[in-house]
Amino acid sequence: MSKVLAAVFAFIAICFVLGNAAPAPPTQLLDAHTAIQKIIAAYNRIPGPSVVHPWEVAHVIDPNTFVAHF
Numbered sequence: 001m002s003k004v005l006a007a008v009f010a011f012i013a014i015c016f017v018l019g020n021a022a023p024a025p026p027t028q029l030l031d032a033h034t035a036i037q038k039i040i041a042a043y044n045r046i047p048g049p050s051v052v053h054p055w056e057v058a059h060v061i062d063p064n065t066f067v068a069h070f
Contacts, residue, residue: 030038
């Protein structure tokens with residue numbers, strides 16, 4: 001039991017340390033448009049063709065009538 005309690009206290013301590021970490025400097029904060037543009041630019045630097053998956057039909061499952069068969 002003491003090992004579990006020690007693990008819980010360690011987890012809580014790590015959460016407090018990460019929660020109090022310094023935020024990024026204002027020069028590194030990006031707005032949504034700039035962040036998306038940077039992601040697209042990084043993706044475009046990947047060599048080779050993109051993988052195109054076939055079109056799929058979306059199926060809606062009624063949770064009231066759904067039965068899982070295992």
